[in-house]
Amino acid sequence: MRRAPIGLILAGFGLTAAFCVVVLLGFGFSAPQGAGVERSPDVDRWIEVARQTGAVNVVSAIYLDARLFDTLLEVLVFAVAVLGVRFYLTARGRAEPVESIPESSVVRVAANILLPLILLVGIYITVHGHISPGGGFSGGVIAGSGLLLAAIALGTDAVAARFSRRLSDRLEWGALLGILLVAAVPILFGRAPLSNLLPAGIPGRIGSGGSILLYNGLIGLKVFIGSWVIVRHFVDHRGDI
Amino acid sequence: MAGLNGVTISILLFGIGLLGVIFRRDLVVKLLALGLINSAAILCLVSLGARPDGAPPILVPPTATAIVDPLPQAIVLSAIVINFAILALALVFVMLLVERYHTTDSHRIERETAAEEEPWD
Numbered sequence: 537m538r539r540a541p542i543g544l545i546l547a548g549f550g551l552t553a554a555f556c557v558v559v560l561l562g563f564g565f566s567a568p569q570g571a572g573v574e575r576s577p578d579v580d581r582w583i584e585v586a587r588q589t590g591a592v593n594v595v596s597a598i599y600l601d602a603r604l605f606d607t608l609l610e611v612l613v614f615a616v617a618v619l620g621v622r623f624y625l626t627a628r629g630r631a632e633p634v635e636s637i638p639e640s641s642v643v644r645v646a647a648n649i650l651l652p653l654i655l656l657v658g659i660y661i662t663v664h665g666h667i668s669p670g671g672g673f674s675g676g677v678i679a680g681s682g683l684l685l686a687a688i689a690l691g692t693d694a695v696a697a698r699f700s701r702r703l704s705d706r707l708e709w710g711a712l713l714g715i716l717l718v719a720a721v722p723i724l725f726g727r728a729p730l731s732n733l734l735p736a737g738i739p740g741r742i743g744s745g746g747s748i749l750l751y752n753g754l755i756g757l758k759v760f761i762g763s764w765v766i767v768r769h770f771v772d773h774r775g776d777i
Numbered sequence: 778m779a780g781l782n783g784v785t786i787s788i789l790l791f792g793i794g795l796l797g798v799i800f801r802r803d804l805v806v807k808l809l810a811l812g813l814i815n816s817a818a819i820l821c822l823v824s825l826g827a828r829p830d831g832a833p834p835i836l837v838p839p840t841a842t843a844i845v846d847p848l849p850q851a852i853v854l855s856a857i858v859i860n861f862a863i864l865a866l867a868l869v870f871v872m873l874l875v876e877r878y879h880t881t882d883s884h885r886i887e888r889e890t891a892a893e894e895e896p897w898d
Contacts, residue, residue, distance in 0.1 A: 578843075579842065579843060586836050592835055592837045594836065595854075599854055606855055607855075616862070620865075624869045625872075667837065739836075
């Protein structure tokens with residue numbers, strides 16, 4: 537009985553921290569700008585970067601366009617970590633199932649209400665990665681920790697029953713394959729691989745940024761399912777959360 | 778408090794983490810200290826790109842007079858993801874060790890592995 541509330545508090549704390557970071561970054565827009573202050577020259581350089589890629593979030597423009605190669609390998613590192621966790625814990629087999637202690641109905645009802653909202657926030661942060669703080673990695677982790685919250689409140693098997701294991705496997709590796717494909721497709725059109733094929737669009741709109749939206753969505757899917765797979769295997773190995 | 782900026786704090790955190798990795802005997806605490814070292818590296822890189830009057834590197838609307846350097850923030854993303862991967866895999870190995878030796882104490886695990894080793898001849 538002692539374990540579950542601590543895990544619940546940890547999950548809530550992580551979510552709150554993630555929200556605080558997002559909100560703080562979001563309010564940073566209204567930075568003070570003095571009337572007669574010279575604009576520093578590097579701002580013009582970054583505005584040029586944002587204009588070329590169409591993504592007003594310059595960090596996104598860097599790691600999903602200019603330095604996309606780094607990000608590809610980073611996604612591969614994540615995939616290998618998920619594979620390693622799965623490999624070593626599947627080889628050990630399942631632990632004896634522990635009798636799970638049901639949470640109070642308040643927690644269960646609240647988790648059922650919160651889960652879709654958290655997933656929605658995760659999707660929002662993922663698809664707005666190029667115009668606001670966020671992106672595939674953070675959005676995927678937010679949605680994944682929403683599942684962790686639900687797994688603590690409702691039990692892992694109840695959450696796992698909502699996800700077809702085969703479908704989530706296919707989606708996970710399909711997302712990785714999709715990222716590599718989107719990166720390789722420009723070769724067919726005579727462009728360098730990893731280049732941004734889609735039009736840049738109007739900076740600030742959801743449709744801007746070319747392939748960045750695609751990459752963000754696929755990375756978000758990959759991270760979401762990957763973090764759930766890690767949680768699932770840890771729980772299976774221990775017997776209960 | 779003139780010298781108290783992100784870089785000095787990160788050096789402090791790095792030192793605390795390094796001491797934890799070396800001197801604490803509990804494997805899980807060692808991993809937490811490793812996470813602290815990683816956070817220190819992230820803080821150091823991000824605060825190197827910071828400037829006192831800098832707006833976040835999100836150009837809506839593009840009227841900011843100065844923005845912080847977005848390049849370290851983009852690079853630091855790799856550090857975060859790789860730290861996540863290291864922690865997940867290391868926790869798995871700690872779980873396997875605990876299953877075999879029933880302790881997270883690194884000294885006891887070392888003693889027991891030394892006792893298990895067969896003599897050379």
